[in-house]
Amino acid sequence: MAVSSQGPLANTKLSGRTILILIGVAVILRVGQDIFVPLALSLLLTFTLAPIVSFLRKRSVPKIAAVILAVASAFMAIALFSFVVATQVTNLAENIPTYQRNIVTKVQALSQAGSGNGVLEHLSKVVERVGSELQTRAVESQDDTTTTTAPTPREPMLVEIVTRSHPIETLGNFILPLISPFATAGLVIVLVIFMLIEREDLRDRFIRLVGLGDLHRTTSALQDAGKRVGKYLLMQLVVNALYAFPITIGLWVLGIPNAILWGLLTLVLRFVPYIGPVIGMILPLFLALAISPGWSLMAWVAALFIVTELVSNNVVEPWLYGSHTGLSPLAIIISAIFWSWLWGPLGLMLSTPLTVCLVVLGRYVPEFSFLDVLLGNEPVLQPQEKLYQRLLSGDPNEATDNAEEFLEEEYLIDYYEKVGLPALMLGEADRQRGVMSETQIVLLASSTQTLIENLAEFAGEEETSEDEQSGTPETKETITLPDGAGKSILSFGGRGAMDDAASAMLSQVLVVQGAQIRQGDHSIIDGRDLKALVDDDIDTVVVTFLNGNSKSHARQVVRRLKRIRPSLRVGILMPMTDGESYKQIDPEEISADFVSASLTQAVISALSDTGSVALKSPVRKVTRQRRVQPVAA
Numbered sequence: 001m002a003v004s005s006q007g008p009l010a011n012t013k014l015s016g017r018t019i020l021i022l023i024g025v026a027v028i029l030r031v032g033q034d035i036f037v038p039l040a041l042s043l044l045l046t047f048t049l050a051p052i053v054s055f056l057r058k059r060s061v062p063k064i065a066a067v068i069l070a071v072a073s074a075f076m077a078i079a080l081f082s083f084v085v086a087t088q089v090t091n092l093a094e095n096i097p098t099y100q101r102n103i104v105t106k107v108q109a110l111s112q113a114g115s116g117n118g119v120l121e122h123l124s125k126v127v128e129r130v131g132s133e134l135q136t137r138a139v140e141s142q143d144d145t146t147t148t149t150a151p152t153p154r155e156p157m158l159v160e161i162v163t164r165s166h167p168i169e170t171l172g173n174f175i176l177p178l179i180s181p182f183a184t185a186g187l188v189i190v191l192v193i194f195m196l197i198e199r200e201d202l203r204d205r206f207i208r209l210v211g212l213g214d215l216h217r218t219t220s221a222l223q224d225a226g227k228r229v230g231k232y233l234l235m236q237l238v239v240n241a242l243y244a245f246p247i248t249i250g251l252w253v254l255g256i257p258n259a260i261l262w263g264l265l266t267l268v269l270r271f272v273p274y275i276g277p278v279i280g281m282i283l284p285l286f287l288a289l290a291i292s293p294g295w296s297l298m299a300w301v302a303a304l305f306i307v308t309e310l311v312s313n314n315v316v317e318p319w320l321y322g323s324h325t326g327l328s329p330l331a332i333i334i335s336a337i338f339w340s341w342l343w344g345p346l347g348l349m350l351s352t353p354l355t356v357c358l359v360v361l362g363r364y365v366p367e368f369s370f371l372d373v374l375l376g377n378e379p380v381l382q383p384q385e386k387l388y389q390r391l392l393s394g395d396p397n398e399a400t401d402n403a404e405e406f407l408e409e410e411y412l413i414d415y416y417e418k419v420g421l422p423a424l425m426l427g428e429a430d431r432q433r434g435v436m437s438e439t440q441i442v443l444l445a446s447s448t449q450t451l452i453e454n455l456a457e458f459a460g461e462e463e464t465s466e467d468e469q470s471g472t473p474e475t476k477e478t479i480t481l482p483d484g485a486g487k488s489i490l491s492f493g494g495r496g497a498m499d500d501a502a503s504a505m506l507s508q509v510l511v512v513q514g515a516q517i518r519q520g521d522h523s524i525i526d527g528r529d530l531k532a533l534v535d536d537d538i539d540t541v542v543v544t545f546l547n548g549n550s551k552s553h554a555r556q557v558v559r560r561l562k563r564i565r566p567s568l569r570v571g572i573l574m575p576m577t578d579g580e581s582y583k584q585i586d587p588e589e590i591s592a593d594f595v596s597a598s599l600t601q602a603v604i605s606a607l608s609d610t611g612s613v614a615l616k617s618p619v620r621k622v623t624r625q626r627r628v629q630p631v632a633a
Contacts, residue, residue: 484515
């Protein structure tokens, strides 16, 4: 049984049928936005208010009363917010003419500051020259026309255009644009109330519709979506409020008019990812530019927004909820562009929670698993798969960077055990399937050797730190590793270049433990210098095989080494013989001192003080048959 090299992307193929479904859904959402926008807004408000209703229900408040109380509180807060914003906007509109003089003064100052620039001055003269030339030509043309034609002046005729329309139509054209927002708001309120009242029934109907065959997965998806969206909206509201409060106080202290307006706008605009805070900062900056004759007030306003944004992003948000939405930053930007194109400004504000629902859909529905891969923030490749991809592409430098991040918290043996050897095993699986060329095998092996050389510095640091510490070193799994001082070990690969790379990983770990290492490659097995390599100074020989079907080959290597020196300890490292990929091998079957399926076991066995196992002579079973002479008749 071979190890599969397929990773988590195996079930994320994007079929043509799925693409057609997505295009059809996008078209339907665009065409029917008048229906789907209130529905989506109602659904998200239901997610937001559901925890409040549950809280009231736990306090013995009747269901209908709890729903009405939660909805009334929410929409009263929205109405109050709208009233305050409208009042502040009216006040700002009345004061704008008083700021005109400062704006004109600053524009003139900027013009004077740029007048010394040769390019600006040259362009200004060119524009003036072209303008005067056009004006001169226009005057000459007018003079020529007057002298040649000399028309008789006539009094202008008054013309009145009368559009005939029905009074009811005129009234409808005037009233409908005013009524439409209120009608949408009323529809949203009614939908939210009924969704909260019938929440359990709607959940059961949804399960019956799409997930009766897998109740566990459907229930998990609903709980995950509700938890993510509800927590995002509530926590984002809290974060925005904690952001808007110091902004409002700071603008008021700095003397910016309508500070309450700018604080409320920043609270709302921060629901728009990335660009919302920038828009919320530009308007107060422009007002600071308008009301102050100097530039210091504008600098103070900019500093207020920058400091508050940094504190919110690095302290408040991780403290309250962290990156719980499960979306990558790029996915947030792309979703903002898509939903704003689809539904306008409201779609921009709803982009993050709607995309969260898509990620949950991809996480629990196999046909849409590509959505979780494209939009989610979970790693799409396991560390060993990422390392294998980098080594196969001949990029050991990036592989070294990833290894250094891993080694900040764990030991070198942990990295080779969890990432390095599994990556080579993926390569060996591909080699057995016949999908790797000889060039790719050589490239993978050479890149791995370069990676090991790059990590030699970490190996030296671990060896030094272990010498300074008292006691026996341990791995992250608290497995005691013996001291290798005074041990001399020969390590080489069994059958190919990738085996040599795996053997080099083992050798570097043994060096960290203080052993004396002599490193060879797989070609020394068939060479004439093998006897010279296995001299009296070598205590143990460890041969590494990545191919789990190398039992016969390992037996021949062990016998040859034991015949050269019977007292020699010979061990085999064969990671694939873990009982899952390949059957475990008993050391007695191949006359080996030990057979290890992991790097840690190989290190412990190689540094052990146990004696050598004697080579067993093969038992020959020969059956002699007597030749029977035919009896003459």
